[in-house]
Amino acid sequence: MTSSTAGEAGTDPTDRVVYDLAPGCTLDDAEEGALYLATVNGVVEYGVFVDLSKHVSGLVHESNLDGEYAVGDELIVELVEIRENGDIGFEDVDLDPDSTDRTAVIPDDDVDIGGLSGRIGETVSVEGDVVQIKQTAGPTILSIRDGTGIVPAAAFEAAGVRAYPEVDLDDVVRVTGTVEAHEGAPQLEVDQLTRFDGAAEREVRASVDAELRARAEPAETEPLIEWPAFETLREDLEDIARRLRTAVLDSRPIRVRHHADGDGMCAALPVQLAVENFIAEVHADPDAPRHLFKRSPSKAPFYEMEDVTRDLNFALEDEERHGQRLPLLFMVDNGSTEEDVPAYRALDQYDVPILVADHHHPDPDAVAPFLEAHANPYLHGEDYRITTGMMCVELARMIDPSITDDLEHVPAVAGLADRSKADAMDEYLDLAAEAGYEKDDLDDIVEALDYAAHWLRYQSGPNLINDALNLDCDDEARHRELVDFLSSRARRDVEEQLADAEPHVEHEQLDNGTHLYRLDVENHARRFTYPAPGKTTGELHDRKVTETGDPVITIGYGPDFAVLRSDGVRLDIPNMVSELQTEIEGAGVSGGGHLVVGSIKFVPGMRESVLEALVEKMEAAELDEELRSTLLRDD
Structure with a gap:
């Protein structure tokens, strides 16, 4: 027995230890002369048969019985004899099982x-x-x-x-x-x-x-490429990987919210693949990955109250109905700005840890009180050229390094999707080429992801997006056919949109030499179809950059919003938004994004005042000769 034997036969039973054998105990865990808790499993004319465990049973002969018993009754017995043939004899002991302290006997066969x-x-x-x-x-x-x-x-x-x-x-x-x-x-x-x-x-x-x-410790991986700027983020990503692995080991659900664009999907899907693999490794339940991980896209580049209310409601229902812990929230390619704070305050009422991996210009003082970990290149003196997809591919490899070969093309897709001008893009493109993806292939994937995301709206579309990105996809031919179909449809729709919109584009040259193009996307672009206002503005902007080879700013505006794109000009859109909030009373200005790519919202009645103030700030901005020369070289 794993517990010591108790007393000797013949002493006062009330002074002896009574043992309670665990179901898995065998005869090797029992000893003659010891007292045990027994359960009657059969009554015959000459006595009762009793069980001490699933594997230890025997007879209490009628001559050794002090009372009458029925099947299921408990009694205290002394093991008086173990015969050579394995039969066991017991004797009834005058002790009340309900008022007797018992010592559990556990079999030695403990397992992991x-x-x-x-x-x-x-x-x-x-x-x-x-x-x-x-x-x-x-x-x-x-x-x-x-x-x-x-x-x-x-x-x-x-x-x-x-x-x-x-x-x-x-x-x-x-x-x-x-x-x-x-x-x-x-x-x-x-x-x-x-x-x-x-x-x-x-x-x-x-x-x-x-x-x-x-x-919970993340795997020690070598980065896919050597990039000193990225190394400053490595410790933050390791911290996030450790916390995600810990959540899996704690059986805490993980909810990923990501920006519904190419970079956001290139960031979230590798993490999903890695975390689900780790869940399957840890949990015996084959349904655990489906129950414990959920990925949801966010149309806005911040956590909207509509989204957090829905997420919180589902989490509280799962807690009550399924006994789950409240989830860990991982914000991907969003979550760094003051606009996220109201949603974070809602989660702060509950036990919901929040992690962020993002490359939008952050408001660290605003969000830091609510975050357990925050990876953002701006926090280390870098900028948006390190995309979230690039970061999260390395993060996913820290969680599950076995998926490395499947991810080699993803950083290049993320960089192209977010138009990264990082020097490392050439290396990422070379890495993708070694994996079988030429730049034209990657451009097609970017278009396909953007087109699919538009029509999926608030759905994650895991199978479709995995096939488009060729991530965890078991059919290479299906991937290529799907990408060709989606990308060709996307380009067709963009061409039709721009053909209708171009005659309505307003152009002026600012005093600093910048070309400014404006388009009323509410009245001169088709609504509720692809491309959306942001995509329309971006495509128009790219076309004007190629045509002029000069610094270009493009504004696509509607009744209560404006989408901004810039090349070759030193803008700071988040700062411009902050200034407008102070300078124009009653305009309800909000928004942000990257330094040179972003969007703002305002009340419709103040549109002209906001746009006029924006143009004044753009006219005062300095030209970025480095960006301009890079632009011209790429063209």
């Missing part, structure tokens, strides 16, 4: 949860903490975690009745039961569950925590 798949059909014991409690119409499902994995344990009472109601989330327990195959994965059918406290709880918790800390 990570090894249960090889123990199907066996009775085993595991120790760990409870990370989820879900009440079904049948059993209570308790998810038990040790340092090697998480397994569902099914405990049965009456249908729909909570088993072990004294056990709460985060309690440390020992579960003994039979390992069954449930939907192709191991599940424990609970025979006995013991809740630990005191020294036993501290010992198990310390052991599990130490293993979890080690397992």
Whole structure:
């Protein structure tokens, strides 16, 4: 026995230890002369048969019985004889089972949860903490975690009745039961569950925590390319990877909110693939990746109240219905600005940790009180040329380095999608070429992603987007055919839009030599179709940059918004928005984005005043000769 024997036969029974064998105990865990808790499993003329565990049974002869018993009754017995043939004889002891302190006897065959798949059909014991409690119409499902994995344990009472109601989330327990195959994965059918406290709880918790800390550490990976500017972000990305892996080990759901554009998708999908792989590695439940990870696009480059209200409502429902923890929120390619603060304040009322990986110009003082980790190139003296997709490919590799070969083209797609002028773009393009993607192929993927995102609107479209990006896609031909179809449709629609809009474009040359183009996209572009106002403005801008070879600013405006694009001019759109908020009373100005690419909103009645003030600020901006020369060289 794992516990010491108690007393000797012949002494006062009330002074002796009574042992309670766990279901998995065998005869090797029992000794002659010791007292045990037994359960009657059969009544015959010459006595009663009793069980001490699933594997230890024997007879209490009528000559050794002090009372009358029925099947299911409990009694205290002394093991008086173990015969050579394995038969066991017991003697009834005059003790009340309900008022007798008992010492649990645990079989020596403790196993790690990570090894249960090889123990199907066996009775085993595991120790760990409870990370989820879900009440079904049948059993209570308790998810038990040790340092090697998480397994569902099914405990049965009456249908729909909570088993072990004294056990709460985060309690440390020992579960003994039979390992069954449930939907192709191991599940424990609970025979006995013991809740630990005191020294036993501290010992198990310390052991599990130490293993979890080690397992949460991100993989040590070499970056896909050598880029000193990127190295400043590495520590922040490692911190996010560690927190994401910890969330998986804690069985905490992860919710990713990403900007619904090419860079946002190139950032979020690699993280999704890596995290879902890690969830599948940790959890025995094959449905765990579907339940514990959710990716949602955001049309705005910040966390809108509509989105946070929806996310929070779903999270609270999952907490109540499925016993899940509240999620960890990971903001990708958005989440760095003061516009995110109202949504963060809503989450601050609950236990929802927030992480951010973004390359938009940040408001660190505004968002820092709400964030547990924040990776942004601006925080290290860099800028938007390091796209979020580039960052998150490295982040995904830290979570699951096995997906590296599948991601080699993704940073180049992200850079092209966000028009990055980083020096590293050439290396990323070379890396993609080695993986089989020429620049024309990457341009087509960018167009296809943008077109798909437009029509998906608020849906994540995981299968379609994975096929377009050729990420976790098992059909190369389908990928190429899909991209060709989507990109050709996108280019056709853009050409038709610009053909209708160009006659209505207003042009002037500012005093600083910049070409300014304006288009009323509300009245001179088709609405509710592709391309949207932002895409229309961007495509018009690119066309004018190519035509002139000079510094260009393009404004696409509607009744209450303006989309801004700039090349060759030193703009600071977030700062311009801040100034307009102060300078124009009652305009309701908000917005932001990158320094030279962004959007603003205002009340319709103040449109002319806002646009006039914007143009004045643009006219006062300095030309960026470095950007201009880069632009001309690329053209």
